[in-house]
Amino acid sequence: MAEKVLMKGNEALAEAAIRCGCKRFFGYPITPQTEVAAYMAKRLPKIGGTYMQAESEISAINMVYGAASAGVRAMTSSSSPGISLKTEGISYLIGSDLPCLIINVMRGGPGLGGIQPSQSDYWQATKAPGHGDGHILVFAPSTIQEMVDLVFDAFDLAETYRMPAMILADGMLGQMMEPVVFPEKEVVEHEKPWAANGHQGKREHNIINSLYLKPDELERTNRERFARYEIIKEKEARVEEYLTEDADIIVVAYGATSRIVRAAVKAAREQGIKAGMVRPITVWPFPAKAVAKAAETASRMLCVEMSLGQMVEDVRLAVNGKVPVEFYGRTGGIIPTPAEVLEQIKKIAGGAK
Structure with missing residues (x-):
């Protein structure tokens, strides 16, 4: 039986992501989620991964876009004002049908607000994670154990449906400590024939793109995406x-x-x-x-x-x-x-x- 480990929520999120096969993290420090980035900075170099503290939240989400385009499991984390800065990049991820994991450890707002726990980013996460027609998967854990478990599910479903996923936590969950058991699961990443990771002369070039200059083509693409959303609503609501x-x-x-x-x-x-x-x-x-x-x-x-x-x-x-x-x-x-x-x-x- 797997051993229980006492961990802070933010650090448990990071460890769970690593155990899911995520070796690419791009972020920027902001309270109360900074321990996610700090943990990744400590652990990833030791296992052959990449930790990059970007110069801004905008840069971080676009680095996720690049890594996700190559077909690797990539992740970023932030707290409320930082997520607001990332929303343009999140919309590009949605529009390019790219899977990734985004952590939002919510704090009070609007504006800089405060660093204490809040749930005032619900509308942003569920209604407008970025401009345009689009959604992301949003998971809302209530315990540290559930935070860990949902990281595994979030990566899996993000790749299944080719869309970003978010863990919507808050400062209380991120900063508290509880015993957790990390699932002993074999990490099986999905096949990604769409990835821009080198064609080796065996296939056509893959192009990752969210720009459609022909209105009928953009409408068709959006309708196809929303048909997928209906499947998700039917099968994945928990x-x-x-x-x-x-x-x-x-x-x-x-x-x-x-x-x-x-x-x-x-x-x-x-x-x-x-x-x-x-x-x-x-x-x-x-x-x-x-x-x-x-x-x-x-x-x-x-x-x-x-x-x-x-x-x-x-x-x-x-x-x-x-x-x-x-x-x-x-x-x-x-x-x-x-x-x-x-x-x-x-x-x-x-x-x-």
Whole structure:
């Protein structure tokens, strides 16, 4: 049986990526994700990999573009303002159908904001990771172990569907320490006949490109990509349900916030309130069917986020007016407490029994 190791979240992310076969990392330091880059700087040269601290976040994402074009597993990491700088390059990656892994350890905003945990990049990650029509896979872990596990899945699915993937973490998950077990999986990288890695006189030149000057050609390409997105929505949406079988009040939360909600739901049950939790593990694709199904048996729903309300819009769209959807959020780097969430549940329930 694999041994448990006590690791900080950021360092566990980096180690998991290395064990997935990622030997090319390009980044730029920014709190609270700097340990990802620092760990890569220490480890990659020892295993024949490449660590490059770029001169800016813009340079880093374009270096990822180059490495991904050659068919190698490549990765970058940053925190909220840095991801904003990377969005142009992310759009180029989407438009060129290139797989890679992007880590966002979210902090408070807008602007420079603060360095404390936040979930205010949800819209950016799921709605507008870059300009134009396009999406990226977005995974939202709630524990350090899940961060590790999802790195493996993110690389695999990014290559399966030829698109960027993001691990959407936050400062709390990145900085906390928990015991983890690294999966003992054989790393099998996908065949990449599209890669620009030397034709050796055996095939035509591969050209990596996101520029289409003919409107009908660009429309056709975008429609083909969106047909792929529909397959992803059907096959890859992931969700966890906690005490939802008989729940009258369903709380929806993701990432670190779901840890707090889980404690509040348990406390509500102890006070006789039938509460449950739905936790999206992928936030793109959003598990709309699971949320809608939960609304069929509940009388009310509550969305809890470390923001002023972003995922709540997807919850309301999924519920489609079947039940009222309330919202509770803290922002600016303030983490909601289980007592605060329990109080919201009690208000919805009409008070404790």
